[in-house]
Amino acid sequence: MLQKSITKVIAGQGGSYGLKSALLCSSWFFQFGVKTKQFFDSTSFQKPSRVDAPVVCIGNIIAGGSGKTPFLQRMLTDLKTISPEHIAVVSRGYKGQYNKAADVLHLNKERDLTAQLCGDESYMLYKNFPSHGFFVSKNRYKGALRAVCRGAKLVFLDDGMQNNTLFQDMRVVVLHAERLFGGEGVQKGFFLPRGPLRDFPSSLKKANFIVVNHACSEEKIERANKALEHYSTCPIIYTQMVKQGFFDESGRVEMAANSRIGVFCGLGSPKSFIDCLKEEGLDIATSWFLQDHEKANVEALDQFALKAKTMGCKFLVCTEKDWVKLIKREGYALPLCFIKSELAIVRGQDAYATLLNSVKTLVKERV
Template identity: 35%
Template sequence: MRPPAFWQNPPRAAGAMARMLQPLGLIYAAVTANRVARQGYRAAVPVVCIGNLNVGGTGKTPATIALLARVEGAHVVSRGYGGALDGPVRVDPMRHTAAEVGDEPLLLSAFAPTWVAKDRAAGVRAAEAAGAKLVLMDDGFQNPSVQKDFSLIVVDAERGFGNGLCLPAGPLREPVAAGLSRAQALLSIGGEAAQAQFVRDWGATIHIPHLRGQLKPLRMGMDWRGQRVLAFAGIGHPEKFFATLRTEGAEIVKAVALDDHQPLSDALLRRLETEAATLGAQMVTTEKDQVRLPVSFRSKVLTLVVRLEVEDWSCLDKAMAGLKQS
């Protein structure tokens, strides 16, 4: 499902439909405020939440991967969106599938011990019992079941906070000011132009450390220049993946935008394979989609891997060091 276009209207210019739905958004915001006021489980180790204010993809998974490279002894706890297992269970990439644990936890398990738990507090307890020195919560900023020691809000700089309104009038889970007041840092992800526009639109509301980063392809010896590709992606904003491929020089002869976390059925994969053969194109997808492919199909699909590069990690490094000492 693609989000409605009016969600991305400029702030203070939400449009007629958004204004009509705004009373429902105010109710949604009030319900969220009441929920987050509850006190949840207090872990014996620091808990760092990688969250967002928007629904949909903002770059939380790349941010989690980047942060894992900067901390030691961390375990990841995720709800495992789309997975069938309730948990808590430690993800085993040799045994579990994305249908069981979710695509993001399966991807993250390659970087650190990763736990899936519909009950996040139970997941944190399991990580503690397994020796975690620090817990990174993948999402869950609006979930009060676990107390957070540090929360990093991730936002797509190009999309920002949309029209600034809460569901269903806009893309927000809670008002920007309320969400940022509970967070310790903000990370906006995007290119220079997008970052500049984000600051123009939202800079006045930001009173916490603001990190800026960009997703860049990981150099793996693959030259995309002139490659005819059929690109498919089931992520929050597939068009960003397609744009990155074009920037790398690939010729996209067919772009297939799937829903976020959409199951890759046998019928869908057969259709993509047939289309690619007809077009004389190589199939290519994202790292998150790759883990959802059947093992027998993965050799047919190339993966464009991206990593988050942050301009200045110093404020976050200092905060992480402080958490370990406390």
Template identity: 30%
Template sequence: MRAPGFWQRPAGVLSTALAPLGALYAAGTARRLAKGKAARVGVPVICVGNLSAGGTGKTPTVIALAERLSARGVQAHVVSRGHGGTVAGPHRVVEAKDRADQVGDEPLLLAAFLPVWVAKDRLAGAQAAVAAGAEAILLDDGFQNPALHKDLSIVVVDAARGFGNGRVIPAGPLREPVATGLARADLLLSIGPEAAQARFRDGWRDKITVPHLTGHLAPLPTGLPFEGLPVLAFAGIGYPEKFFATLRAMGVDLKHGEALSDHQPLTEALMARLEQDAVRLGAQLVTTEKDAVRLPRRFRQKVLTVPVRLRIDDWGPLDAGLNRVLTGKGRPSR
């Protein structure tokens, strides 16, 4: 599913008409969060979530945190719902065995970096991870899930899109109002180039009530000759244009960018059509890491992958939060 275009525009007639439904959606989220008491699992739980539907950069953030924790000697495990997969779990993802349609593309990608558990029941997934030796839990999404206590919550936002028109689904892209969500968060991380960061700060500074980190996605050097390479790129992520912009910045000759829906299955028929288009254009097929794990087997050697990594401008506030939860000092009152 692609996000409606009006979600990114100032509130207009359609979003205003849908606002009462957005209020009901927000009320439902609030009721769900108020139910019961969130359970602890005996190790720190670090949540990487968002307020908006669609991609914001959570997966690169989880990878960056996994590397940061590993450098401290902390064995973290990821717990994910496994969006797009059929496994209910708790199930530990086996990279060489599981498929994206079983466990979801993000868990399969993350399994190359650290242990990953897929569980529709996040609490059960976290408990399974702890039983298997996890010293910290990285909760991939789940910011609006009430079952599991979060020791550190990081809200991730795409700097270029911000919080859209500021309204709740279906009137806008938000799962809950910005003020409500940030009241439960410890940190806000906006991801994007400096120009987008400046626009985000100007547009949302009055709503930002927590420490604000900034970062950007940078291509990981692979040694492949991308400069001047004729490319047909395809991406089934939350914001495909972000990937296409990355390719242009790398100097590729982007003949065509095929924007797919987030998590869209890469069927044999779709890939055959893209392959034919690439031949017609004299172009190389290129995609993202997340899409690559969904490729049919016979296309895996035909498509180049461009990995990206999150570069955070100032780790200070995040390191302070990690220090706090890893030393058991608890969440400060606000």
């Protein structure tokens, strides 16, 4: 219950004065810790370790919901001139059981893998790109080193902008158009745990490219352009999520525009997911929001399905990230399906082409 209350405060959805005050005090300590770490990183004699392959970091400055994973998927899809077996992704497997292990987990067919073991995002990427290399390790340098030993000529570091143990040849920072700096619109938000901010906006000066996701209007694009001028002069790529359809275990699911549905998800920012469903003309009768990366409990999901059925719902809909975590996908009072979306470039196509070419050049220079 406390965790849910904290999540609502971080998302700006209310909360008691006492809880907000307590979290604000904690956020001051977090902010001080970030500032202290940046100071020692800039003055330390110990340089970040290098591996024998270029490292491209896909990072952010807020916790959850910016769109790092969809953008990484887009890049993996578009880097067609590099063999998949030569591309590796290293992540810490957030919320996975292996996140606390000291070793490196190589995701492959020889292991009995689950989203609970390696983290939902790592597992989803592995299922969508089985020919690429995926490695989970809380020590990013060890993970990248293992990837190179397994033949990687290009390493993507998933969510490693605040990590200084591994040298990064290129940094791509993904922002959310509706809360660029953690607050509403272009306002600076609070640091964790009072708000979603995990780094100073000034850190954007370290970025080689900036991606602004959920840029679904010209107003948001122009607003972001103006705000980012104060922090960076690097190329900016504007993107948004585009629905590809609804799917279940058997394949595509046809759903009428006015279908009555129940929805559940464990996202840092579920608003974009809900907005997407509403844009499809779907009637959302009831919703169940879990913590970011939280798995839906089978018994609780069964009760939610029964509740949704009594409200006239025909389906339960979740995100692809929630789908891969489900242990049981059939046998409920209502059929389950997930919405599959892909990231589309809406402005900055030339900047995106430059990004892809820059990555290819990094690989050629190391070969």
